[in-house]
Amino acid sequence: MAYVKxxxxxxxxxxxxxxxxxxxxxxxxxxHIIRNAKVKGIYIKSINGYKEHMHCxxxxxxxxxxxxxxxxxxxxxxxxINKQKLTKLKFEWAVEYFGVSVSESHVRRVLNxxxxxxxxxxxxxxxxxxxxxxxxxxxxxxxx
Numbered sequence: 001m002a003y004v005k006x007x008x009x010x011x012x013x014x015x016x017x018x019x020x021x022x023x024x025x026x027x028x029x030x031x032h033i034i035r036n037a038k039v040k041g042i043y044i045k046s047i048n049g050y051k052e053h054m055h056c057x058x059x060x061x062x063x064x065x066x067x068x069x070x071x072x073x074x075x076x077x078x079x080x081i082n083k084q085k086l087t088k089l090k091f092e093w094a095v096e097y098f099g100v101s102v103s104e105s106h107v108r109r110v111l112n113x114x115x116x117x118x119x120x121x122x123x124x125x126x127x128x129x130x131x132x133x134x135x136x137x138x139x140x141x142x143x144x
Contacts, residue, residue: 002062010056012097019051025086046114050121055114066099
């Protein structure tokens with residue numbers, strides 16, 4: 001048996017940064033993602049977001065890749081959101097996402113950051129946060 005714990009802080013947004021996830025539907029979306037993740041064997045320690053993006057702390061099983069997990073989470077949830085007609089327009093997640101490793105000593109800090117998304121996003125826009133991730137981790141933005 002393999003014993004693996006590799007924490008990843010994942011962040012993804014809506015296509016064109018449209019603020020689909022209003023306060024009245026965001027909790028339903030989060031609850032659905034958690035339920036679906038359990039069924040798919042995806043361990044999500046924490047998930048929260050704001051109007052146009054989500055943050056998640058997860059740990060991959062030895063047989064999972066980040067790309068397949070993100071595809072399952074994003075693809076299934078957008079299908080469900082549209083099937084439930086939670087938004088007036090067709091809901092879509094953006095193609096890109098962030099995934100960075102988190103050391104055990106920083107898990108509590110990341111959990112607090114995820115938990116306080118609404119408060120955090122009163123001070124900082126998703127655009128600002130996105131650009132900070134690009135700069136902090138040395139990512140190259142996708143040229144569109």
